[in-house]
Amino acid sequence: MEHTTQLVPLNWYLLLSTFLFCLGVMGVLIRRNAIIILMCIELMLNSVNMLLVAFSSYSGNSDGQVFVFFIMVVAAAEVAVGLALLVSIYRNLGSTDIDLLNKLKW
Amino acid sequence: MTFLGLMIPLLPLLGFLVNGLLGKYLPKGSAGWIGSLSVLASFVCVLLIFKDLQAEQAISIDVFNWIALGDFSISFGLWIDALTMIMLMVVTGVGFLIHLYSIGYMHGDEGFTRFFTYLNLFIFFMLLLVMGSNYLMMFIGWEGVGLCSYLLIGFWYKNEPFNDAAQKAFVMNRIGDLGFLLGMFFILFHFGTLDIQTVEQLAPGLASNGGLIMIITLLLFIGATGKSAQLPLYTWLPDAMAGPTPVSALIHAATMVTAGIYMIVRSNVLFALAPDTLTIILWVGVITSLFAAIIGLKQNDIKKVLAYSTVSQLGLMFVALGLGAFSSGIFHLVTHAFFKALLFLGAGSVIHALHGEQDIRKMGGLKKLIPITYITFILASLAISGFPLLSGFFSKDEILAHAFEQNKIVWIVVAVSSFLTAIYMFRLVFLTFFNNFRGSDETRSHIHESPWTMTFPLVVLCILAVLGGLIGLPAIFHVSHWLNTYLASVTEPSAALIHHGDGISHGLEIGLMCFAGLAAIVAIYLMYRKYVMQKAIPESEESQQGFIKAIANKFYVDEFFENAIVNPVFKLSEWFGTFFDKKIIDQIVNRTATTITSGGQALRLSQGGNTGTYVLAMVIGIVVLFIIRLLI
Amino acid sequence: MNQLIFISLSTLTIVSALFMVFSRKPMYSVLSLIFCFFTVAGHYILLNAQFLAITHVIVYAGAIMVLFLFVVMLLNLNTVADQIKTMGFRVAAMIGAGMLFLVLLASLKSTTLGTFSFPEDNGMGMVEHVGMRLFTDYLLPFEISSILFLSAMIGAVLLAKKEKR
Numbered sequence: 035m036e037h038t039t040q041l042v043p044l045n046w047y048l049l050l051s052t053f054l055f056c057l058g059v060m061g062v063l064i065r066r067n068a069i070i071i072l073m074c075i076e077l078m079l080n081s082v083n084m085l086l087v088a089f090s091s092y093s094g095n096s097d098g099q100v101f102v103f104f105i106m107v108v109a110a111a112e113v114a115v116g117l118a119l120l121v122s123i124y125r126n127l128g129s130t131d132i133d134l135l136n137k138l139k140w
Numbered sequence: 141m142t143f144l145g146l147m148i149p150l151l152p153l154l155g156f157l158v159n160g161l162l163g164k165y166l167p168k169g170s171a172g173w174i175g176s177l178s179v180l181a182s183f184v185c186v187l188l189i190f191k192d193l194q195a196e197q198a199i200s201i202d203v204f205n206w207i208a209l210g211d212f213s214i215s216f217g218l219w220i221d222a223l224t225m226i227m228l229m230v231v232t233g234v235g236f237l238i239h240l241y242s243i244g245y246m247h248g249d250e251g252f253t254r255f256f257t258y259l260n261l262f263i264f265f266m267l268l269l270v271m272g273s274n275y276l277m278m279f280i281g282w283e284g285v286g287l288c289s290y291l292l293i294g295f296w297y298k299n300e301p302f303n304d305a306a307q308k309a310f311v312m313n314r315i316g317d318l319g320f321l322l323g324m325f326f327i328l329f330h331f332g333t334l335d336i337q338t339v340e341q342l343a344p345g346l347a348s349n350g351g352l353i354m355i356i357t358l359l360l361f362i363g364a365t366g367k368s369a370q371l372p373l374y375t376w377l378p379d380a381m382a383g384p385t386p387v388s389a390l391i392h393a394a395t396m397v398t399a400g401i402y403m404i405v406r407s408n409v410l411f412a413l414a415p416d417t418l419t420i421i422l423w424v425g426v427i428t429s430l431f432a433a434i435i436g437l438k439q440n441d442i443k444k445v446l447a448y449s450t451v452s453q454l455g456l457m458f459v460a461l462g463l464g465a466f467s468s469g470i471f472h473l474v475t476h477a478f479f480k481a482l483l484f485l486g487a488g489s490v491i492h493a494l495h496g497e498q499d500i501r502k503m504g505g506l507k508k509l510i511p512i513t514y515i516t517f518i519l520a521s522l523a524i525s526g527f528p529l530l531s532g533f534f535s536k537d538e539i540l541a542h543a544f545e546q547n548k549i550v551w552i553v554v555a556v557s558s559f560l561t562a563i564y565m566f567r568l569v570f571l572t573f574f575n576n577f578r579g580s581d582e583t584r585s586h587i588h589e590s591p592w593t594m595t596f597p598l599v600v601l602c603i604l605a606v607l608g609g610l611i612g613l614p615a616i617f618h619v620s621h622w623l624n625t626y627l628a629s630v631t632e633p634s635a636a637l638i639h640h641g642d643g644i645s646h647g648l649e650i651g652l653m654c655f656a657g658l659a660a661i662v663a664i665y666l667m668y669r670k671y672v673m674q675k676a677i678p679e680s681e682e683s684q685q686g687f688i689k690a691i692a693n694k695f696y697v698d699e700f701f702e703n704a705i706v707n708p709v710f711k712l713s714e715w716f717g718t719f720f721d722k723k724i725i726d727q728i729v730n731r732t733a734t735t736i737t738s739g740g741q742a743l744r745l746s747q748g749g750n751t752g753t754y755v756l757a758m759v760i761g762i763v764v765l766f767i768i769r770l771l772i
Numbered sequence: 773m774n775q776l777i778f779i780s781l782s783t784l785t786i787v788s789a790l791f792m793v794f795s796r797k798p799m800y801s802v803l804s805l806i807f808c809f810f811t812v813a814g815h816y817i818l819l820n821a822q823f824l825a826i827t828h829v830i831v832y833a834g835a836i837m838v839l840f841l842f843v844v845m846l847l848n849l850n851t852v853a854d855q856i857k858t859m860g861f862r863v864a865a866m867i868g869a870g871m872l873f874l875v876l877l878a879s880l881k882s883t884t885l886g887t888f889s890f891p892e893d894n895g896m897g898m899v900e901h902v903g904m905r906l907f908t909d910y911l912l913p914f915e916i917s918s919i920l921f922l923s924a925m926i927g928a929v930l931l932a933k934k935e936k937r
Contacts, residue, residue: 042778042818048880050782054789056873061793063756063865069798069844073805076836077789080812083828091819096896099824100905106831107917111924113836117843118931124847125934136749752861759868766875770882 047088054081068123068130072116079109141192144185145201145220148228149267151182156260163253172243175256179239179263183232190229195222196629200273214334219273223630226470226623227270227402230477234394235263237597241485242386244593245492251295255384258295262288266395270402274334275324278403282320282367285396286313292391293383305379312376316366320403323359326352340409340633357410357417361424364400370458371428374451375698381443385488388443393450393484394477401457401473405466405630412464412634422462426553429455433560435694437567440678441498442487445568449524450480452557456539459554464638465542467627471612472539474623475531478608479523482601486517489590489598490572494583500571501677507573509587512595514573516602521569523605525562525664528657531608537653538612544652558656562663570671571678578677614653616646777818785811798849799841806837821897 054077061074083102090098124130155178159171166174193199198221206216220228239259246255262285269281286309294306324334330352331339346352364370369377380392391397404411404421411418429452436448453476460469491498493510507514523530526537536558543551577584589595612623670676690696746753788808792801809832816825843849895901906914 042774044885045880046778046782047815049877050785052873052876052880053786056869056876057786057789057793059759059872060865060869063752063759063868064862065793066752067798067849069840069849070793070801073792073801073840076832077792077805077808080809080832084812084815087816087819087821087824091821091897094894094896096901096905099821099897099902100910102821102824103827103902103906104910104913104917106827107921110831110836111920113839114924114928115931117839118928120843121847121932130847130849132751135751756861756864756868759872763868763871763875766872766879770875770879 044088044092047085051081051085051088054078054084066131066133068120068132069117071132072113072120076109076113079105141189141199142201144189145199145218145271146203147185148182148189148232149218149264149271151178151185152260152263152267154178156257156264159253159257159260163257166253169243169247169252171253171256172239172246175260176236176239176243178260179232179236182263182267183229183236186225186228186232189220190225193220193225195626197221198629202273212332214274214276217273217277217335218271219337220271221630222626222628223402223405223470224270226474226627228267230474231263231266231270231395234477234481234601235266235390237600238386238390238394238481238485241389241488241594241597242384244591245386245488246384247591249384255292255295258288258291259387259390262292262391262396266399269399272336274336275327275339276334278336278406279317279320279324282363282399282403283317285391285399286310286317286367289313289380289391289396292387293380295383295387299382302382305376305382309376309380312373313366316363316373319359319362319366321363323356323363326356326359330356336406340407343409343413344637353410354414354417357407357414358420360403360407360410361417361421364403364458365424366400367403368397368400368454368458369451370400370424370455371431372697374428374432375694375701377451378444378447378694381441381447385443385484385491388447389481389484389488392447393480397450397454398457398473398477401454401461401469404461405470408466408631408634409637411461412637415638418462418464418638420462421458422547422550425455425458425460425462426550427455428452429459429557430553430560431455431695433557433564436564437560438678438688439564440500442490442500442503442568442572443484443498445500445564446480446483446487449483449561449564452561453480453524456536456554456557459543459550460539463539463542463546463550464634465539466631466634467624468535468538468542468612470627471623472535474611475523475535475605475608478601479520479532479605482516482520482598482605483524485594485598485601486513486520489513489594490517492590492594493587494579495586497579497583500568502579503572503577504575505573505577506587509577510589512589512598516598518569518573519602520605521565522660523608525565526558526656526660527664528653528660529609531605533653533657533660534609534612534614537656538614540656541614541649541652544648555656555659559659559663562660563667566664566667567671570667574672575675614649616649616653774818778815781811781814781818785815798844802837802840802844805840806833809833809837816897819897820894823897823899823902825897 058074058078058081061077062071065071065074083105086098086102086105090096090102120130123135127134155175158166158174158178163171189199198219201218201220203216203218205213207214239256242255242259246252249255265281265284265288267281269278269285272278272281290306290310293309294303296302327339328334330346330349331342333339333342343353366373377392377397381388383392411421432448432451432455436445436452439445439448453472457469457472457476460466460472489510490503490506490513493506493513494503497503519530523532526533540551540554540558543554577587610622612621613619614621693699785808788804788811791804792808795801795804809828813825813828813833816822816828
């Protein structure tokens with residue numbers, strides 16, 4: 035099998051995850067809907083996860099995969115709390131537009 | 141001997157501490173006795189040392205090593221040699237008599253304790269000044285006596301002009317002190333030590349560097365002009381008469397003002413190595429002596445006359461120093477301390493009797509009312525005028541002889557100024573004690589002789605003023621000049637450096653003495669004719685004309701200083717206050733504040749509270765960080 | 773073969789991610805993100821991380837994204853239109869993100885990667901292996917993360933609860 039298949043260079047994974055990460059950043063910046071922003075954060079987390087797995091596999095060390103596992107745990111917890119906050123915000127403001135959340139000044 | 145040496149300055153210090161700290165718990169009036177006895181004890185210590193100490197010997201007392209920096213160290217050291225002995229005897233001896241006098245004079249004054257506290261402190265500092273083994277110790281004493289002088293001139297601080305006089309004295313002295321300080325720095329820099337004896341030994345080695353020695357000596361001399369009231373820094377001394385009369389006698393006649401002379405004699409080798417400085421000293425002394433004597437002619441305040449007389453006599457001492465006759469300067473210093481202290485104390489007694497009246501035009505006819513004061517005062521006046529065989533006659537004559545030997549012009553000027561001395565002194569004497577009393581009858585009925593504490597010092601000082609000349613009899617009497625011999629160990633090193641003439645012949649010296657004595661007698665007779673026989677009274681200020689008016693107004697020196705220095709300084713500070721401070725300093729401060737405020741107002745807008753903006757800023761920040769990380 | 777699979781998977785990932793970011797309606801965003809996560813799981817399989825791939829599908833696609841879906845539907849956000857920012861801000865955001873991408877690329881270019889062995893199928897990504905690591909070397913973080921979960925759960929319940937008036 036090793037001889038028949040061509041290797042995927044590690045660089046490609048680096049490129050892909052960098053691109054996904056930047057895409058996530060852009061999403062966070064240009065969207066106003068808090069839900070989409072949360073999703074963009076998930077995307078950024080995933081791009082990092084992918085990079086970790088790629089490094090882990092290529093170096094033959096499973097520590098990276100264990101890390102990814104923990105990141106997933108944190109992501110799940112974060113989403114649970116984040117969405118709960120969102121629901122609470124929506125209940126108070128009637129919207130999830132973060133531009134309305136401008137109380138964070140002075 | 142070391143113990144006695146230490147006790148000399150410590151006893152007055154003890155008196156100061158007891159009076160200053162415990163004064164208000166002690167019975168009223170005891171401060172005077174504590175102060176006087178502490179100085180008397182100090183005087184006894186001096187006498188005990190004097191008994192044992194040979195003229196060539198010196199005691200060096202290192203109390204402790206005060207400043208040690210690497211190779212350089214200054215010890216808190218005392219040094220007692222022949223010159224110090226002379227000064228110590230004058231300071232403690234005359235000091236004690238004046239303390240005693242003050243008990244009577246200051247009796248009933250509300251600041252009685254304070255007065256003796258200051259007086260003891262002054263004695264302490266004066267002793268430190270004359271006993272200091274290095275220039276720094278001398279400087280401490282120098283500044284200390286300046287401080288006490290300030291405190292005592294402004295003793296009656298509720299009187300505004302007295303305060304001004306005190307400040308004037310302080311500021312004038314400060315100018316001189318700066319010179320002294322700079323001189324000290326130069327010495328330290330070039331000699332590496334401040335120890336006077338070491339400096340004196342090293343100085344001939346540096347003589348090739350004539351300019352350096354000249355700068356040092358000139359700076360030290362500037363210090364001396366401030367303290368000893370020479371031109372142009374003399375104006376504080378007449379104003380210093382605002383202080384109580386014993387203060388004028390002690391500080392502004394007998395001791396502190398002679399500190400400059402002492403200092404120059406102490407560093408006589410340095411000065412002998414700088415002939416140009418000696419010439420400057422000579423001429424400053426000559427001019428001051430004549431100038432002050434002329435002003436003294438037309439003063440009507442009994443103490444002002446004596447003050448200008450002091451300036452004039454100090455000028456005479458500087459003439460002696462300028463001629464290189466250091467021991468003659470000290471001789472005149474000693475006799476002057478006796479008769480001038482006596483004159484001041486006598487004047488104080490007169491003022492005391494007249495309840496504060498100081499104008500000689502309102503005196504007169506006092507000789508029968510206060511006989512002891514009269515006799516002592518007239519003897520002192522004779523002494524200062526150079527009446528034959530009194531102390532001033534010998535000390536003045538010695539200076540005149542030196543002047544005649546070296547520079548005839550100096551001799552003429554000095555002779556004139558000493559002729560003028562006789563004139564203004566006897567103008568004062570005749571106006572004060574002769575004829576009829578010119579004050580109100582009510583004052584006359586209260587005139588009484590002073591208590592014994594005041595008359596006793598007068599009598600003792602009178603004896604000294606009459607016989608003081610015996611310590612320096614000239615060669616024509618075929619006895620050795622005791623003071624010259626005694627001071628030989630101090631002045632010898634410099635004597636070799638100065639070219640003295642071969643000395644004048646005995647015949648010429650006798651001639652000079654006869655001339656001086658005759659001049660004094662003539663002056664006295666002239667005054668007697670004018671003020672006793674013709675009963676002239678000095679006219680009031682308004683009727684004075686031309687040159688006389690200029691003299692009476694002290695040649696407008698004070699006005700000159702006022703306009704040339706004081707007023708411009710005030711104008712400048714006013715300009716700084718109204719323009720520079722308000723328009724520039726305040727503007728800088730205010731503009732800074734307003735800039736920050738408006739900047740804050742502008743920056744505040746960036747804190748819009750919009751989460752999106754914050755995130756964008758964060759991303760930009762990250763990018764910048766990455767770029768920096770990448771490039772570096 | 774592997775490269776081909778990688779390229780096609782990557783294309784799908786990127787396209788779905790782009791769609792997620794730029795789609796106007798939240799519902800579409802959620803759905804395209806779910807699809808994106810599936811392709812990421814594909815990547816994991818390609819990297820011989822089979823256990824992670826399954827966990828990824830279960831946790832992200834199954835749990836997290838369903839949660840998002842619920843919220844979107846519950847709040848009826850699909851009707852809210854035009855939730856993209858002003859033009860100026862959008863340009864700024866684009867430039868910012870683009871710059872980040874460029875800088876990251878530049879930094880990647882300047883890094884030298886070590887030599888890596890071929891990713892063999894040595895059972896490293898299998899459940900036994902990962903489980904062994906988790907319950908031996910990483911036992912403490914594992915237990916702590918379960919406590920984190922518990923607190924997140926309680927927090928979510930507390931936050932989402934209707935406040936008493």
